[in-house]
Structures are given as structure tokens and as C-alpha cells.
Amino acid sequence: MLFTQDSLDRLAAGELDLAFRRWRRPAVRTGTALRTRVGVLEVGEVVVVAEASVTDRDARRAGYADRAELLARQRPGEDRQLYRIGLRFAGADPRTELRADTDLSAADLDEIVAGLGRLDARSGRGPWTTEILRLIARNPAVRAGDLAARVGRERLRFKADVRKLKERGLTESLEVGYRISPRGRLVLDHLTQAATDPAHPEAG
Known part of the structure; x- marks a missing residue:
């Protein structure tokens, strides 16, 4: 409705x-x-x-x-x-509080990242969660259809993917498009660090 x-x-x-x-x-x-x-x-x-x-x-x-x-x-x-x-x-909405919660330890962040990895594994099309987080972080308040086109996705399926990130408090909807939440920014920074740190278990 x-x-x-x-x-x-x-x-x-x-x-x-x-x-x-x-x-x-x-x-x-x-x-x-x-x-x-x-x-x-x-x-x-x-x-x-x-x-x-x-x-x-x-x-x-x-x-x-x-x-x-x-x-x-x-x-x-x-x-x-x-x-x-x-x-x-x-x-x-309980997700509102979750989006603002950045009191996360390294172990908490690793657990969130592991959950994103499970979403990727179940998708049948390979990793997508980090790509979508980065896309939204770079393009706040851009129409979902335009964002979907940039990653070659059908609009409704793209929106369903974003909802999965929203359930985890990582993104939020705007009147038009989305933006990354404070929690999502922390997770994205953690992912970026992991990708550049050879000692991190997520690297490689």
C-alpha cells in the first residue's frame, strides 16, 4: 500500500x-x-x-x-x-535504530560481512552485495531504475536486492532512490579495508 x-x-x-x-x-x-x-x-x-x-x-x-x-x-x-x-x-521501524547503530566491534563487522557473503553465495549470479552498497554510496537519491541499469539489472529485482540490504540496516529509502546508512558506511569501509589488507581473512 x-x-x-x-x-x-x-x-x-x-x-x-x-x-x-x-x-x-x-x-x-x-x-x-x-x-x-x-x-x-x-x-x-x-x-x-x-x-x-x-x-x-x-x-x-x-x-x-x-x-x-x-x-x-x-x-x-x-x-x-x-x-x-x-x-x-x-x-x-526497528530498522531505523539499526541503521544508526555504529557501535560495532571488528568481530561484529566480520559477522555482518559474513552474512553478506551468504547472500552472495545464494544469489546464483555471484557477488553483488558490495557492488550495490558502493553503487548507492556513490549515487544517493538516484532513481532505482537508473541504478539498476548501471549494473545491468531489471528494476524490480534490483529493488528486491536493495531491500535485503535495508533489512540489515545498511541502506535506507529516500523519496527518490536510496542512500547508505551510517551502519552501511561503516560496513563498506570495513569491506574496503579488508580488500586491501592481505592479513585480513576477507582479503584475497
């Missing part, structure tokens, strides 16, 4: 607690945790509703001026149904 920044801010403040979407099939289910730029949103009840049952109060709880605006903003299509989605702000 996509939200505007204003809606996210209002959801985090508790001013909104509903969303409406016209879908062919539900894109979320009860209990889903949606990680957003302002924190985690927890999905409550997801139900199909008739347009006639939507009230102005419902619309305001979803961030619209009234039901007419809400309905006008929905995707058209006879094969779609209107879903009413309950939402609750569940707190900060």
Missing part, C-alpha cells in the same frame, strides 16, 4: 485510522505490518464494503474531505471491489 507523506504523518499522529482501496484482490490482510518512512503501520480489519455504506466520517478518518472525494480517488474498473482497511500506528 502506498501513502502520501501527509497521510503517513497523520497516521503516525493518530489522526487517521482507515484507508480505502479498490482492488481486484486484497493486497494486505489483518495483522500485516507495513513498514513506512514514519514507522510501522499495523493492518486491522480488511473488509469489502459497498460504496453506498461509506460515510463522510469514514472519509475523514481516511484523510479525505468527504465521501465524494474518497470515491473519486479510487481506481476505476468493474473487476475491482472497494476495501475498507483499518490501520494503527505501531511505533518506530
Whole structure:
């Protein structure tokens, strides 16, 4: 589910607690945790509703001026149904704290690097994690499609790879593109040092 920044801010403040979407099939289910730029949103009840049952109060709880605006903003299509989605702000995204955590020992860094090595090994196409970290570090706030093209990757697969790095607190998403996190910078510096230090176990 996509939200505007204003809606996210209002959801985090508790001013909104509903969303409406016209879908062919539900894109979320009860209990889903949606990680957003302002924190985690927890999905409550997801139900199909008739347009006639939507009230102005419902619309305001979803961030619209009234039901007419809400309905006008929905995707058209006879094969779609209107879903009413309950939402609750569940707190900060744990990855936010992880991104800022640079209190890492050499052993911690080696463990993170080993985890990246396992991602590389499972990919079936060889090492990619360090390449993507370096690419993002050199090109903050560049569109994902443009970054993907630079490394010969399809955009959606490239974004899936970046999400794996994001889960480890190494990158973060911006309005456009990405940037490397403080933790990611530390890991990248460690990788660079390892590559130039013959005595380091990762070198060679």
C-alpha cells in the first residue's frame, strides 16, 4: 500500500485510522505490518464494503474531505471491489535504530560481512552485495531504475536486492532512490579495508 507523506504523518499522529482501496484482490490482510518512512503501520480489519455504506466520517478518518472525494480517488474498473482497511500506528521501524547503530566491534563487522557473503553465495549470479552498497554510496537519491541499469539489472529485482540490504540496516529509502546508512558506511569501509589488507581473512 502506498501513502502520501501527509497521510503517513497523520497516521503516525493518530489522526487517521482507515484507508480505502479498490482492488481486484486484497493486497494486505489483518495483522500485516507495513513498514513506512514514519514507522510501522499495523493492518486491522480488511473488509469489502459497498460504496453506498461509506460515510463522510469514514472519509475523514481516511484523510479525505468527504465521501465524494474518497470515491473519486479510487481506481476505476468493474473487476475491482472497494476495501475498507483499518490501520494503527505501531511505533518506530526497528530498522531505523539499526541503521544508526555504529557501535560495532571488528568481530561484529566480520559477522555482518559474513552474512553478506551468504547472500552472495545464494544469489546464483555471484557477488553483488558490495557492488550495490558502493553503487548507492556513490549515487544517493538516484532513481532505482537508473541504478539498476548501471549494473545491468531489471528494476524490480534490483529493488528486491536493495531491500535485503535495508533489512540489515545498511541502506535506507529516500523519496527518490536510496542512500547508505551510517551502519552501511561503516560496513563498506570495513569491506574496503579488508580488500586491501592481505592479513585480513576477507582479503584475497
